[in-house]
Amino acid sequence: MSKFKANYALILLIIFALILVACTPQTGVVNTPPASNQEQTQQPAELNKPELEKEAEADTETQVPQVDYKQIGVNENGQIMLLMYHGISDKEDIWVRTPENFRKDLENLYQKGYRLITLKDYLDNNIKVEAGYTPVVITFDDGLKNQFNIIEENGEKKIDPDSAVGIMEEFKKKYPDFGQGGTFYVYYPTPFRQKELIKEKFDFLIENGYEIGNHAYSHENLGKETAEGVQKALALNVFYTQKYLPGYDVFSLALPYGIAPKDEKFKYAVSGEYEGTKYNNRAILRVGSNPAPAPNHVKFDAARLPRVRASELDTGGVGMYDYLASFEKYPEKKYISDGNPDTVVIPEEEQENINKESLKDKQLVTYKKN
Structure with missing residues (x-):
């Protein structure tokens, strides 16, 4: 009996040893689990995904170069040129640039560190310009054919490469980082002077x-119009523009001849109504001869925005090239971006010129210039 018990115990010991070996993990062998098990093995990774993303974001943030405000002279309360053009034609004149000179203007702006923004972005204080660069706005008055001309070549329509739009589109391809935009101030009955192509343009x-x-x-002289006449002239412009572009927001006015309605009638340049058509101008542009204040400047007045004439003839010292030279000599006067549209960065001494109510959700950042 004792011998039987001993053999029985030995058998149990051997079985236990075999079970222990079978349950021990083995190295050097990778088994592909069934699909259901594979999904389960991925769950811990999914649970940790937010932490992994945070780590990746942190790594990305550390790679973003810090801007040295003092070194590049950041001043996001400096002046901005709203350039005013009229004709683009073969013969240079006070109100006309040749195609060659218009190309030269764009090239000079680009090489001197200016980047194009839209008037809307200027008004919205949504200035997305790289650190160290200066925004510029381009406008065209009168809606002339040489601003946007469509020609036919080999039986196909194309934009005249020597018209303003043709030149700007060509320049955009050459320098994609220059930006895009431009406001065309048109009047009726035939903006751009090709009636059958108004909608297409x-x-x-x-x-x-x-x-x-x-x-x-x-192109009425608003300074000579009655209150009703001002509203009629501005509302009809909006009416016909929206006829071609239903629902389009015509939000700015360039004063014909640079003349505003007189005295109490000026309010009708801002907003009004005629025969059911309403208008509201967020900005009124003058012929004025100096750069405009930044959107957060205490002197910013959207109803009285000055422009700089893009010309080299009879500028009286206040043309585009005069201000380009002035800003090179006194760079602290112009707007210089920090590269972040969510902040407004200025030298400490510029604080008194900031309209803090206009900042809204922007963060004001100051730094010591000296």
């Missing part, structure tokens, strides 16, 4: 980042 402009503004219905 308007569509192209809007689809390619340009804006269309109000220049009164037929």
Whole structure:
């Protein structure tokens, strides 16, 4: 009996040893689990995904270069040029640039560190310009054919490469980082002087980042109009623009001849109504001869925005090239971006010129200049 018990105990010991070996993990062998088990093995990784993403974001943030405000002279309360053009034609004149000179203007702006923004982004204080660069706005008055001309070549329609739009589109391809945009202030009955192509041109402009503004219905001198006359001229312009572009927001006015309605009638340049058509101009642009204040400057007045004439003839020292030279000599006067549209960065001494109510959700950052 004792011998039987001993054999029985030995058998149990051997069985236990075999079970222990079978349950021990073995190295050097990778088994692909069934699909259901594979999903389960992935769950811990999914649970840790937010932490992994946070680590990745932290790594990315550490790679973003810090801007040395003092070194590049950041001043996001400096002046911004709103350039004013009229004709683009073969013969240079006070109100006309040749195609060659317009190309030269764009090249000079680019090489001197200016980057194009839209008027809307300027008004919205949504200035997305790289650190160290200066925003510039381009406007065209009158809606002339040489601003946007469509020609036929080999039986196909194309944009005249020597028209303003043709030149700007060409420049955009050459320097994609220059930016895009431009506001065309048109009047009626035939903006851009090709009646059958008005709709096509308007569509192209809007689809390619340009804006269309109000220049009164037929270029009326608003300083001579009655209150009703001012409203009629501005409302009819909006009415016909929206006829080609239903629902389009015509939000700015360039004063014909640079003349505003007189005295109490000025309010009708801002907003009004005629025969059911309402208008509201967020900005009124003058012919004025100096750069405009930054959107957060205490002197910023959207109803009285000055422009700089893009010309080299009879500028009286206040043309585009005069200010380019002035800003090179006194760079602290111009707007210089920090590269972050969510902040407004200025030297400490500029604080008194900031309209803090206009900042809204922007963060004001100051730094010591000296």
